[in-house]
Amino acid sequence: MEILFVVGIFLGIIGSVMMNIGKGVQKQHVGIFLQGRHMFDKAHRRLGTRWLMGVGLCTVSALPYTVGLKLSESPSTIAAMTGVGIIGLAIYATRVIGEKLGAMDAVGIALIIIGTSALGFAGAANDTAVRVFENAAMIKSIGVLFIATSAACVMTKFLPRTHGVVWGIASGVGTGLAIFLGDAALVRAGGSLLGQLSNPFPYIAVVFGILANVAAQIGYVKAKALVVVPATNAAIILSPYFLEGAVYGRFPSLPLFAFMLVIVAGVIILSTGPAAKASG
DSSP states (O other): OHHHHHHHHHHHHHHHHHHHHHHHHHHHTGGGGGGGGGGGSTTTHHHHHHHHHHHHHHHHTHHHHHHHHHHHOOHHHHHHTHHHHHHHHHHHIIIIIOOOOOHHHHHHHHHHHHHHHHHHHHHHHTOOSOOOOOHHHHHHHHHHHHHHHHHHHHHTTTOGGGHHHHHHHHHHHHHHHHHHHHHHHHHHTTTOTTGGGGSSHHHHHHHHHHHHHHHHHHHHHHSOHHHHHHHHHHHHHHHHHHHIIIIIOOOOOHHHHHHHHHHHHHHHHHHHSHHHHHHO
C-alpha cells in the first residue's frame, strides 16, 4: 500500500507539471481568447491552436490526477502536488514568455511551493479517517465556496491590483472542487474507476473544471502567469482541506494549519509584490 501511495504522489506531480505548463501556454497566447468564436479564423488559427494546446495539456492532466487519487485515497495530498508544479511554470514563464521575476515574487512562490509540498506529505501521515459523506453537506459546502469566490471576483472591479490573485484563486477553487468531487465520485462508487461514472459527481467536476479554466483566462488578461498560477495552486490545495473538514469531518491538525498559513503568506506577498503591481 505504501508503494501505491508513492506512485499516486508521483502521478500527482506529473499531473501538476502538465497543468502548470499548460497554464503557461494559455497565458502566452491569452490574447487569442479575447477573439471568442473568431479565434480559429484563418488570421488567428495558429495562435488559437497553440492556446487550445495549453487547454488540452491542462485537460489531459486530469488523467494522472485521477489515478493518483485512486492510489493515494487522499485528495488533499494529490492537490498539494500542484505546489511542486509551480517550478515548471516558473521556468516556462521566465524562459519562454519572458516574464520578470522579482525577489519578493520569488519569495512568495517559494513559500507556496514549500507550504503546499509540506502540507501534502504531512497530511498524508495523518490521513486515516474513513471517508463518508451526506449529499446535503456536500451541496452546502460547495455553495459557500462558490458564493464567497464569486463575491471576491466582483470586488476586483474596485480593487484592480488584486485582479490576478483573486481570479487565480477563483480558478484554483474551481480546480480544487473538481479534484474533490472526483474523489467523492470514487468514494460513492466504492473505489471503482468505472463505477464512478454512474453518479453525478464526475460530471459536476467537469463543469467546475471548465469554470476554472475561464477564470484563469480572465486572470491572464490583466496579470502575469507568475501571479495568477501560484494563487491558483494555493487555492487548489487549500480548498480540499476546507471541503474535507466540512464534508468528511476531517479537520487539519495544528502543524497542517501552520503550513496553510505559510501558503497564505506566499499568496499575500505575490498580491503585493512587484509582479502584481506591474500587472495592476
